[in-house]
């Protein structure tokens with residue numbers, strides 16, 4: 001009884017003290033397994049307001065060979081207060097693929113606003129909206145390899161951490177079924193670090209097929225040689 005009392009007191013003291021370890025701002029990989037599509041995503045939350053997040057999830061093929069292009073599956077969940085949300089793959093507004101999406105009835109519209117070559121294919125599952133949020137799930141070809149501001153090829157590591165830019169607006173898009181609709185300027189832009197390592201999928205191509213999307217490269221990992 002005495003021992004129990006002492007341990008409890010010690011635990012209380014320990015909890016009450018600040019942690020002696022330095023706090024690290026390094027991103028942590030957070031895995032999210034989506035039961036609807038079967039993909040394992042690395043998840044990053046980006047603040048849209050003080051009380052609302054945009055959730056960005058990215059799934060990649062496991063074991064992408066070095067210097068190869070690879071497709072990704074992006075899943076984004078946004079609060080209904082937002083009229084559009086965008087992801088800047090290279091971490092700035094210009095000279096990198098911008099994935100822009102807005103609600104459009106039950107199934108959001110997703111389009112590319114910079115960089116030739118980034119294309120999107122909606123999965124048969126994971127595109128929806130309800131009373132509080134809208135969500136899209138698409139395959140992107142061309143989001144992770146692009147010609148950057150220096151004119152050289154930038155290839156985002158499928159296993160590393162990269163800095164994304166993101167932006168959003170509360171203003172609605174007036175013709176949301178169009179992939180070229182005019183969007184109002186963002187109310188908010190900011191940056192997040194996204195760690196791809198938690199979103200590795202050994203069965204990437206099979207999962208795409210399960211969700212109605214063909215793996216164009218025909219390989220198990222949906223990769224293509226670029227050069």
Ligand code: HEM
Pocket residue numbers: 086087088091092093094098099100113165166167183184185186189190
């Ligand atoms: C309606 C179209 C848009 C307009 C008129 C616009 C305008 C601007 C302006 C004027 C700035 C500079 C702000 C400053 O210096 O304080 C900026 C910055 C930024 N915008 Fe946009 N923007 C648009 C769409 C987008 C989209 C679709 C994204 C997608 C993510 C985006 C992401 C960013 C980011 C990340 C920055 C920070 C600066 C940087 O790192 O490059 N913008 N925008």
